[in-house]
Amino acid sequence: MTHRVLSSLKVRTIFAHPFAQAIVLEIFAYLLFVYALPFIAGIATGKPAPTPVSIVTLYMGIVTVVVLLYFSSNEATWSQFKRPVITILTEQQNRTTVIIRWVIFILLPLLAGFQAYSGLQTTVEAPAELRSIHPAPPTAIQFKGKTLNIQGLNNPLRADQANFAKNVQAGAAVYTSRCVFCHGDALDGRGIFAQGINPSPANFTDPGTIAQLQESYLFWRIAKGGPGLPTESAPWNSSMPTWEDLLNENEIWQVIMYLYSATGYSPRTWQ
């Protein structure tokens, strides 16, 4: 009984120590980013999405900086925080501490070596890539022998209120016959081909795609597809097809109207 009380007291005092608190915070943050975030994403969207390693590294870096700053922002806390480190580095008498020191001193270089080793390992995986998803559009494009000024261009069908529903309907037909395989039934970029494609098809329900683009931008992208991407969009491996030979101008404007109406977003307008 007394033993129990004693050990629980000990646990308390340990967690009152800033160093322990910092470690707990770090572990908590890590679990949050690696396990809780995908879980929440799963609840929100029906499909858990892992947090990419690049993001976990970035976030952990930020958390570590703030944790260190927090504990060093007060003299008393900071000297308490440093004490275990100093003890481990300088203790002469206590055998356990000396052993811990040696373990750390041996493990640290090993860890660094392992890090270097695994960093140099080649894997079969394609390297992560930095693609610019929304490159600048050209000012004008050639469409079936006609010059279209992308800059300032509006969807001509949008003004036609009488046939609005009809146009959206026609756009839906284009979408289901042409686009759904990649961009998905739910317009979320998870069509049946999506698994085999890198980069992934655009997710139109995301606030970062069509919601922030002008309709003329979409027109350009749909007409010219992946092959029409400009230089800055290296490595030009987008599988988005070039539709200018398969769809006419009207059909492209219609499918654009469908995309906005089905996702509930409004296109960005020109000022």
Added chain:
Amino acid sequence: MLSSDKQNWRPLVRAAFVIFFLLILFTDPALAQSPDPAYREFPLIGSRVALWLVAEVHLMFAAFMLGVPMFAVVVEMVGWRNKDARYDALAKEFVKLVVIAASTTAILGALLTFVLTVFYPKFFNYLANIFSPTFIIYPILFFGESFTLYLYYYGWDRMMEGAAKVGHIIIGIVLNIWGTILMFVANAWLTFAISPAGVDDQGNLVDLWAAITNPTWMPINVHRLIANVAFGGSIVAAYSAIKFLNSKNAEEKAHYDWMGYVGNFIAIIGLIPLPFAGYWLGREIYGFNQQMGITMMGGFLSWLWIIQALLIGILFLTANYYLWVGMGRISGGERYRRYIKYLAAILVVGWIVWATPHSIVASLEEARKIGQFHPLLGVLGVMSAKNTVVNLMILTTFISFLMYRRAGKEARGGGARRVKILQAIMVVSAASVVLFYGVYGYVDIFGLFGDPGSGTPAIIRIGFSVYQVAAVLAALFFVTLLDIFLFRRATTLGPMSWGQMPERSQYALVLLAVTFTWLMGLMGYARNAIRQDWHVFGILKDTSLDAYSPTLGFAAIVISVCVILFFGLIAFIFWLGELGEKKAKLTFPSSESKPAYEPAGSGGGK
């Protein structure tokens, strides 16, 4: 003292003459028509990097020279109004640094003209043809600026009393007017290259005034004015920090602690409105040319904003950190200690959101599972989220500052509680407005612009940041006003121990200055890289070997070299400047005289 002053004076005059003659020489029409090559190759590093280094380091010096007098005059006025000699001495010490840096700035300016004329003659001649009248005015302005600076500094001790003091302050204001016009003129040249106006299709000048007042001119003017203050403050703070770390006695420590505090305070004041000025500039760029706007925000530069977010996160955090540590030297500061963890939590969340890229670097395997955008994190990648957190971070910094301000004092009187509640309501309401518009940036919950639950139209959404900013600025203003009123007759809880700052707080100040400088270089790169293969966008094509925007990685290296050069140079000249100097009497506010440790402008500054 005198001997070192003379040393500062001579190179400046020499440099000014060099600039003047170079300008006359190269604006000469005969030279403009000569069949010279369009480019010459700079040995080893290439012309572009050479120009880049010189221009950037010159700009850093110029920013320092323009920024510091702006607040030095304010500090002088504070000293004059409150009859407090310490502020007067501090202001003079600020200006001393400007005087020391002046000649280097001028020499770098001359070097910049030189590199531009010799290695980019085509480009330079084009600009010279467009702007020739301003090229004549510029040297005159430059002389005006330098002579006013010397008059301001060397006349200081003779113009201490009565009307002479007023005259002296007026000289200080005139100095700032010169400086501001000077910068506006230079800005006309460089903004013209980004968003040319007042020229016909062939690039012939039609309207000089339109060329000067081109679309990005005013936004850059304002952005730079504010940034110069922030930058100047941070450099002064870093200078004090280094002096603090090298202090031999308690008196020196106290003085430089105080000086560093004032510098940091000024830097924060400048930092707060800076993001908003940046939005304005961004909007003008979008408005001028959408293609350029997209290159900047969504195209190959989009990754730059992630780096920017990390750096600005560092700025906010360091500024807060300095205040938190600073509460340790105020008796009474312990009372606020327990709130710091919540502020740190808000800052960490804000920083994380700000630094979340929209398109995430993911391995193929991860990308398969995630799709194009991460369902949760992708949401954090867009402007609405970023605007929201930056406003919240500004509010948090403000709260840190309020706590610092109150640390050593206790407001008295029955109304104090009510005023505090009112202040809390203001801060909370501002935060709520920010959050409301943040969420509304995604969904139109109440159907104000269309069907409830559908997306808010982009064109309306981008206007939201204005309301968010307005709410935050209003809260900042009124809460500060109430605070001044509240603590006017406050009891002091104990002495303020200037100089009792742990050393790491001083390293924080140095970090602040380095981050600021680096960020400035990075933003300059962004602004120029959007021109891509144009010298003057859409008008004068770059036909050199370097007719492409350098990659971010390469830019990072060049910018780092600029930062190292700048700090190396400025440390060296400050050291030189003090070689022949006698020890001046050092001051710092003691806690006995009542409003003493009220920093310059801590109340009225906002």
